[in-house]
Amino acid sequence: MRSSRLRLLAPAAALLLATACGADRADQGRGAGAAVPAPRAPVTDPPVDGVRITSVTLPSASPTPPATHGPVHADRLPGDSGVFAAYQVSNDGDEAMTYTVLFAFTTDTGGVMDNREVTVSGVAPGSSRSGRVDLGVLAPGASPVTRVKIEKVSKVPAAEAPARTGACPASGLRLWADDGDAAMGLRVVGLHLENCGKSDYALDGYPRLSLLDENREPVPGVRILHGGAAIASGTGYDDPPAPFTLKPGQAARSGLVWRNTTLAGTTVTVPYVRVLAGPGAAPVTVTPDLDLGTTGRLGVGAWERADR
Missing domain, CATH: 2.60.40 (Immunoglobulin-like)
Known part of the structure; x- marks a missing residue:
């Protein structure tokens, strides 16, 4: 029996790499082991169902790469941590939505080192919310993470979103x-x-x-x-x-x-x-x-x- 979430993952999209200091988180705390960030570089890849990565912080011995419309790479010192991605969620619909986004932290060859799921609750119509998702500290000897991608986006009307924790819904x-x-x-x-x-x-x-x-x-x-x-x-x-x-x-x-x-x-x-x-x-x-x-x-x- 598997223990991970049952998902047919959508095609990998919005592969972004830039060194940066991220925006405020939406619904998730910051990870441990933050490294010294490099200057922010904008990312212009298209969003995935209203979600896009705006920057990624990767501790690196290399100069900051320029902004680009395609994937960007950066060399990372072995053992460094503090990898995180800043993202933005935009709701262009006509009702408030709750978004669940699965991010994948991968190696340069595409191997997934870890996944992080973030829920952004109650994004109002015509508005955007910014946040940040952290990888945290990789296990000793793990391959360096050089990419972050949006693996899947699910969104449901905010009034119908599951509520495992937090305030009790009006229905009780x-x-x-x-x-x-x-x-x-x-x-x-x-x-x-x-x-x-x-x-x-x-x-x-x-x-x-x-x-x-x-x-x-x-x-x-x-x-x-x-x-x-x-x-x-x-x-x-x-x-x-x-x-x-x-x-x-x-x-x-x-x-x-x-x-x-x-x-x-x-x-x-x-x-x-x-x-x-x-x-x-x-x-x-x-x-x-x-x-x-x-x-x-x-x-x-x-x-x-x-x-x-």
Whole structure:
């Protein structure tokens, strides 16, 4: 079973290199081991779905390279740290959006030394937010990082963004998806629900799902089946539904189960899943990146109590 996030990564984009001192961070703290920064050089590569890297700090013994429209390289002293990228998120839509951006820190030959995920919450229409993402300190003997790239951008309406931490949503319910597991083509992603409000919430049955494409439009042709056993046995989401009450401070769980088998036909991917926990609940859009292959089937487990 894998422990990393289930994603079909978009093509690597916005490969930027410049030496710089970054802008303020959006939703993430600064890393350790900062080195002496070189002067800032602008980066003019195009954005990826509204996100662009504006500069990168790389400790280097080489002079600062000039600005360019293509990839820029800089030699880095072995053992140096303090690598970070400044970025900007711009919302050209008509509603507030929450962006989740996966950055990859790579070697000159493209090897990924580490990934960092940053969430930028509630970017208003027509506005921009700046921030910085840090690599931190590489393990001893690791190859030097010479590039930073935007690996993937997901964005959902701010009112439907998952809320694992922070202020309790107005609905009194938090809902989010975990990083998931995968083995032998079987995928399982957990859905988690917490009553962070002041009132009891009754559950009986299954989460209600809407499958959405990259433009958040409905994905046709996928059957949503009740129970993980509809896809595979032993997933932990096989029990039939039973009514129970989620009191303040209590949690529940469900799960999404599928296979990525590819046979004859057109493969289907579902980057977004809009989830309703039950009657009266506010919708939450999670980003499990369902790689359904040609199976056309997705299993969903019944809500059940979760250990805290």
